Each structure stands twice: as structure tokens, then as C-alpha cells.
Amino acid sequence: MRVTVVGAGVVGAMHAWQAVERGHEVVQIEREAEARGASLRNFGQIWVSGRAGGEELETALRARELWEALGARVPALGFRPNGSLTLVRSGLERAVAEAALARADAAVRGYKLLTPAEARAVNPALRGAYEAALYCERDAAVEPRTAQLALRAQLLKSPNYTFLPGREVREVTGPGTVRDDHGDVHRADAVVLCTGAWLGGLVKELAPDLPVRRVRLQMMQTDPLGEALPTSVADADSFRYYPAYRGESLDRLEAGQPQAPTAAAHRMQLLMVQRADGGLTIGDTHEYEHPFAFDTLEDPYEHLAGVVEGFLGRPLPRIRRRWAGVYAQCTDPGRVVHRQQVRDGVWLVTGPGGRGMTCAPAIAETTANELGW
Ligand SMILES: Cc1cc2nc3c(=O)[nH]c(=O)nc-3n(C[C@H](O)[C@H](O)[C@H](O)COP(=O)(O)OP(=O)(O)OC[C@H]3O[C@@H](n4cnc5c(N)ncnc54)[C@H](O)[C@@H]3O)c2cc1C
Numbered sequence: 001m002r003v004t005v006v007g008a009g010v011v012g013a014m015h016a017w018q019a020v021e022r023g024h025e026v027v028q029i030e031r032e033a034e035a036r037g038a039s040l041r042n043f044g045q046i047w048v049s050g051r052a053g054g055e056e057l058e059t060a061l062r063a064r065e066l067w068e069a070l071g072a073r074v075p076a077l078g079f080r081p082n083g084s085l086t087l088v089r090s091g092l093e094r095a096v097a098e099a100a101l102a103r104a105d106a107a108v109r110g111y112k113l114l115t116p117a118e119a120r121a122v123n124p125a126l127r128g129a130y131e132a133a134l135y136c137e138r139d140a141a142v143e144p145r146t147a148q149l150a151l152r153a154q155l156l157k158s159p160n161y162t163f164l165p166g167r168e169v170r171e172v173t174g175p176g177t178v179r180d181d182h183g184d185v186h187r188a189d190a191v192v193l194c195t196g197a198w199l200g201g202l203v204k205e206l207a208p209d210l211p212v213r214r215v216r217l218q219m220m221q222t223d224p225l226g227e228a229l230p231t232s233v234a235d236a237d238s239f240r241y242y243p244a245y246r247g248e249s250l251d252r253l254e255a256g257q258p259q260a261p262t263a264a265a266h267r268m269q270l271l272m273v274q275r276a277d278g279g280l281t282i283g284d285t286h287e288y289e290h291p292f293a294f295d296t297l298e299d300p301y302e303h304l305a306g307v308v309e310g311f312l313g314r315p316l317p318r319i320r321r322r323w324a325g326v327y328a329q330c331t332d333p334g335r336v337v338h339r340q341q342v343r344d345g346v347w348l349v350t351g352p353g354g355r356g357m358t359c360a361p362a363i364a365e366t367t368a369n370e371l372g373w
Helices: 010-021 055-073 091-101 116-122 144-155 201-206 236-240 248-256 261-265 298-312 353-370
Strands: 002-006 025-029 084-088 111-114 132-136 161-164 169-174 177-180 185-187 190-193 212-222 232-235 271-274 280-283 319-330 338-343 346-350
Touching (some): 002 010, 010 025, 010 144, 010 346, 010 353, 084 091, 084 116, 084 236, 091 111, 091 132, 091 248, 116 132, 144 161, 169 201, 190 201, 201 346, 232 236, 232 298, 261 298, 280 298, 298 319, 319 353, 338 353, 346 353
Parallel strands (some): 002 025, 002 190, 025 161, 190 346
Antiparallel strands (some): 084 132, 212 280, 212 319, 271 280
């Protein structure tokens, strides 16, 4: 079977991986010299903790298994089962963590509620102030800036895999057939468009009423911390963004403890993970209204720096990088991803939202199974 994968972000990379693993001939086409979208700009969090129970959690847990297996075969992905700590600073926040522990699926996530001393035993860098910590043992991390490159280097070892960078797919010209901007035509048994948050142009022509929206986030990365931060870290504002925490305790938190004004204005939460070089990737904001800002704003960064310094009990290292990224998110919260046959032999897979890095291996596995690869 011949498969054309369009897009070299994590979703495209995982589809190419699945197809090559199953013995098919794969051509992967990327508009840029290398992917430059959400897949490189994210935290690299393989985030199980906040997933909605049911299909979303099952997808994340399966994906985490697949990431771990991939990490064993491709060590340069930087896979590590680091777990996460969500730090709570009030009784109302703690009640949300306790409600999470009471979930029927708490054990498969590896949730535990830790005292500050227990949290420091797991992550000694957290010397600051907090009342308790929700530990999620199943959370993990990879290195987003290099993961796609590492996967590709492995794929290129197969004679069945070809990477064509610097080509934009412009047109579907027949069943399983696309034309790129060089005028070259690529024929296959299946084309999978993994074109991320680029929802205009070809994607708009093929699927004009896509139930997907775009979301923009601000991020930053520090110089090396100078010590290990063994787990990922979140603040309790993250409870407000992840479906796993919905319920009466969260309603009480939202009614009784508004977010700090900057956090509310920019729909923020703290997520933080240490990079392989020792720096910290810290975010994030959520912007939904178009047109998106073309610049990054300082207020959210100052807010995040304050929260992190409170948890670490020390000043942050110098900020080395700031950037923004955009992901595509299904507007139907019941769907993990939007997978649609858009023409004969052509499928579009987009909209995994803020869980695309986490879920991509399992999303690609499902596509491969559904298409009978
Ligand atoms: C700041 C930020 C932080 C995030 N953090 C996390 C996280 O920690 N954990 C998590 O699970 N998820 C996270 N996400 C979400 C995750 O990054 C995305 O869901 C995921 O990367 C989407 O991957 P993708 O391959 O669909 O898209 P992309 O990475 O955007 O890749 C799409 C590729 O397709 C190419 N392309 C588009 N059109 C064409 C065409 N016509 N022809 C050829 N090539 C084309 C583009 O150039 C691009 O390289 C985050 C997202 C952002 C923005």
C-alpha cells in the first residue's frame, strides 16, 4: 500500500510512523524545510492528569504507552516518565484535588494527594509555599523541539520512507492523488492531511465547515535552573482548564476564588517542565478571538514568573526565549480529534487541541486501524 502524509508535525510524524511500521510505502510532504508549528512550540507534556474520563483518557493512556515504547527505540525523543505535581494553595483548590482522587479512574492516572514535605521528597526544587500537591504518576514528557527530527531520522532508515520538505500540497486531483506547488503529482492508496492549524486554503476547500477553532498560547523558556526539577509542575488554575476536574468542587472554587486579574484576562494556567538542557519551559495563556495578536504581552509572563518563584522559593533564571503558538481544537468536546474523509482516498486529521502532543501516537494508530493499513 502507498500512503501520502501531508504535514510533518507530530500528528503527521505519527501517521508516517504507523504506516511504515505496518510495511507500507510512505511519502511525507511538508511545506516548510522543517515543521515549525505547534508540535515544536509545545511543552512536550504527555499529559494524562487532566483528561476527561472515557475515550479521551483511554486515548491518552494508550498514547503514553506508545510514547514510552517509541522512547525506548528512539532515545533522542527524550521520553521520561517524570510525573506531575499540581500545587494547591487554598482549601477550595485542595477540595478540587480531593474530588479528583475520588474519581473512579484516579488509580489508572496514578493520582495521589501529597503534603508539602512529600511533594518536596518527589521534587526537591519545590521549596516555596503551597498547601498540598496532586501527584499524577502517569504524566510524562518529551523534547518537542527535537522529537519530530528524531522520529524522522529513525524513519529515514527504512527504504519505504521518503520525506519531501519545502513543498506545499495545493490540490486533490483524483482518488488518493495530490499535487504540490512544484507541480508534482503524488498518487497513493491513502492521503492523510495532518496540516495542523492551517485551516485555510486547501483545507477550507475540502472541508469548508470544519468544527475546529484556533487557539493561541504564549510561552517562555529560561536559562538552566541549575538544579533538577524532576516532575512537571502545574498550578491550581489548571483545574479550570482540564475536564477531569469538573464538578461541584470546581464550581465552588470558581465562585469563591476568582483567578488573579491577569490570569483571568488571559485565561492562564501555570504549566512548567524542565528541558533536557536544564531550562524551564513555562506557560501559558489562551487566546480565542481573531485576529490574534502578532506580538507577545509582558503581563502574562510577569504573572507566571511570580507564581513559579512562589513555588520554587527562589528567583527564576533569565528568560532565554519567548514565543507564541497556535493549535487547532475540535469544537465538539466529545471528540479527541477531527478525522474526516474529505475526498475519495483522502482523509483530514486535525483539531487535537492542547492534547495533540500527548495523543498523536494513539490518534495515528486509530487512523491506521480504521483505514485498514
Ligand atoms: C504553545 C503550545 C503548547 C502546547 N502544549 C502541549 C503539550 O504540552 N502537550 C500536548 O499534548 N499538546 C500540546 N499542545 C498541542 C499540540 O502541540 C498540538 O495539538 C500538536 O502539535 C498538533 O500537531 P499537528 O501535527 O496537527 O500540527 P503542526 O505541528 O502545526 O503541524 C502541521 C504541519 O503541516 C504543515 N502543512 C500545513 N499545510 C500544509 C500543506 N498544504 N502542504 C504541506 N504541509 C502543510 C505545516 O507546515 C506544519 O508543519 C500545545 C500547543 C501549543 C501551541
